Amino acid sequence: MEYLVTGRQAKAIDTYTIEHTGIPSLVLMERASLTIAEETAQVAAQLKLPAVRIAAVCGSGNNGGDGIAAARILHSRGYDVTIFFAGLREKMSPDCQKQLSIAENLSVPISNDTDLDAYNIIIDAIFGIGLDRPVTGTYKDWITAVNSASENGSKVIAVDTPSGIHTDSGQIMGTAVHADRTVTFGYIKKGLVLYPGASCAGKVICRDIGFDPAAAEYIGLQYITYTKEDYKRLPKRYADSHKGTYGHVLVIAGSKNMAGAAYFSALAAYRMGAGLVTLYTPESNRCILQQLLPEAVLKTYPDTAPDLSALSDQLNNYQAIILGPGLGQNAASENIVRTVTASDIKIPLIIDADGLNILSKNMEWLSKSTVPTVITPHMKELSRLTGHNIQYLKENLVQVCETFTREYGVICIAKDTRTMIIDNSETIYINLSGNNGMATGGSGDILTGIIAGLCAQHMPLSEAARLGVYLHGCAGDTAAFNKGFHSMTASDVLNAIPELLKEITLD
Numbered sequence: 001m002e003y004l005v006t007g008r009q010a011k012a013i014d015t016y017t018i019e020h021t022g023i024p025s026l027v028l029m030e031r032a033s034l035t036i037a038e039e040t041a042q043v044a045a046q047l048k049l050p051a052v053r054i055a056a057v058c059g060s061g062n063n064g065g066d067g068i069a070a071a072r073i074l075h076s077r078g079y080d081v082t083i084f085f086a087g088l089r090e091k092m093s094p095d096c097q098k099q100l101s102i103a104e105n106l107s108v109p110i111s112n113d114t115d116l117d118a119y120n121i122i123i124d125a126i127f128g129i130g131l132d133r134p135v136t137g138t139y140k141d142w143i144t145a146v147n148s149a150s151e152n153g154s155k156v157i158a159v160d161t162p163s164g165i166h167t168d169s170g171q172i173m174g175t176a177v178h179a180d181r182t183v184t185f186g187y188i189k190k191g192l193v194l195y196p197g198a199s200c201a202g203k204v205i206c207r208d209i210g211f212d213p214a215a216a217e218y219i220g221l222q223y224i225t226y227t228k229e230d231y232k233r234l235p236k237r238y239a240d241s242h243k244g245t246y247g248h249v250l251v252i253a254g255s256k257n258m259a260g261a262a263y264f265s266a267l268a269a270y271r272m273g274a275g276l277v278t279l280y281t282p283e284s285n286r287c288i289l290q291q292l293l294p295e296a297v298l299k300t301y302p303d304t305a306p307d308l309s310a311l312s313d314q315l316n317n318y319q320a321i322i323l324g325p326g327l328g329q330n331a332a333s334e335n336i337v338r339t340v341t342a343s344d345i346k347i348p349l350i351i352d353a354d355g356l357n358i359l360s361k362n363m364e365w366l367s368k369s370t371v372p373t374v375i376t377p378h379m380k381e382l383s384r385l386t387g388h389n390i391q392y393l394k395e396n397l398v399q400v401c402e403t404f405t406r407e408y409g410v411i412c413i414a415k416d417t418r419t420m421i422i423d424n425s426e427t428i429y430i431n432l433s434g435n436n437g438m439a440t441g442g443s444g445d446i447l448t449g450i451i452a453g454l455c456a457q458h459m460p461l462s463e464a465a466r467l468g469v470y471l472h473g474c475a476g477d478t479a480a481f482n483k484g485f486h487s488m489t490a491s492d493v494l495n496a497i498p499e500l501l502k503e504i505t506l507d
């Protein structure tokens, strides 16, 4: 698990380390600039040119201070480096002033020119976490100059954040540097992983510069993400076990001409390790699903007339229930959704797709429901559920989901390029796995199966939501590796689950 921080939190970690722990600010700056110098040297070596020219474009704050110090370190190591001061001398922070005076004492070249085209590497140290308003005027011109050099082939290394990106939201504040890589200090800033900031950051490299680890706890960070380190959370398999050990999933999914969604959800639950999967689906899907997935138990109902009391009686026989993929929105589907949400079961329920579309017209069913529920809406479905348009949702996602989660008592998995999970805890999960190849029909159905498979193996719902979303993205990344972003399909994501889990469990 890793934390993602806001600008305010990053500043508070700096301050805590300086004031409480007693590490001087210039020591942190020296370590920060050393990482930039190392990264720059690495890029310079990769360019394989007879001579490499480096420009450090520096603002007046501590981000500029980092850039000046990095230029001084590179200069002392024999690199051809020039400082371009893009800030205002009268506004320099004390540490930036100190760095500029050291650089002058050591005769590091300082240019008054604005032409960056002759430089192979540009260190972008105009703004870091201190950017607090839209970029205009001369600063805008500097950012344009950096980007124009980049378009002409220069490599851009951003210090802490690409200048012009809002550290919290990833929004472009008027204009922003497009970096090839960003070296960020201590913790990844949230704005570097959210779009469009993530597109400007390039490869994000997070380096330790000696912040006191106690600072994070003192401040109370709330954004987390999972990494490969979290594979270890996968439920254990036991030598002495049977299919009952790994739980029974009920998949209420599919409608006439929509058998695929049921198949994807059910197979994903099996692939994730569930002991048994039962598919509850209309009679018209029987043949196709029996052939596609002989491992599943089928319970079918006459297409327009499900036996709701029989369904209700069975619900307690499972360890996890999926409701909605490809279910359709006819009266039969509505009755099923009403029955399941109104039941008194205490079994984890994962509601997706048409389950959510039906609920969006019957929100009182959700507010009255006492079933432990996770919902997995994509932005359009979330828009139907909340009444907000997609633009508003994207700009206010956390706040909207927090309100929704509180009001309806559900865990909300807001699916997007960066899926976020909001539950009743203080912690917000932001997912970094996955790729644009997953923007293909059926990807979301697989997620429901993965989460249900984890719940069936007795993982608590909120943990299953986080690990499920992370592993779903990892399976998508494996599928992209195998088939490429354009050609991969939901079936490839499904087939990547065993590949991924094999790698994890046999490691």
Ligand SMILES: NC(=O)C1=CN([C@@H]2O[C@H](COP(=O)(O)OP(=O)(O)OC[C@H]3O[C@@H](n4cnc5c(N)ncnc54)[C@H](OP(=O)(O)O)[C@@H]3O)[C@@H](O)[C@H]2O)[C@@H](O)CC1
Pocket (backbone or CB within 6 Å): 014, 015, 018, 025, 028, 029, 030, 032, 059, 060, 061, 062, 063, 064, 066, 091, 093, 126, 127, 128, 129, 130, 131, 132, 133, 134, 135, 136, 139, 159, 160, 161, 185
């Ligand atoms: N000890 C530490 O703290 C450490 C910090 N570290 C480094 O410091 C960075 C943070 O430094 P920071 O806090 O000085 O802010 P920074 O990003 O340089 O920007 C502030 C400057 O920009 C200006 N400005 C802002 N917006 C503007 C706009 N739109 N248009 C024009 N001007 C604008 C603002 O001007 P003002 O608002 O005063 O007019 C001020 O001059 C951090 O990202 C990391 O790289 C590391 O060395 C580790 C130790």
Ligand SMILES: Nc1ncnc2c1ncn2[C@@H]1O[C@H](COP(=O)(O)OP(=O)(O)O)[C@@H](O)[C@H]1O
Pocket (backbone or CB within 6 Å): 353, 378, 415, 416, 417, 418, 419, 433, 434, 435, 436, 437, 438, 439, 440, 441, 442, 443, 444, 445, 446, 447, 472
């Ligand atoms: N560009 C992307 N980057 C990362 N993940 C993506 C991207 N596009 C889609 N996904 C993921 O793929 C899944 C798509 O789900 P959904 O829209 O419900 O698809 P479907 O309805 O076809 O099953 C979500 O989990 C989403 O996060």
Ligand SMILES: [K+]
Pocket (backbone or CB within 6 Å): 063, 124, 125, 126, 127, 128, 158, 159, 160, 161, 162, 163
């Ligand atoms: K920067």
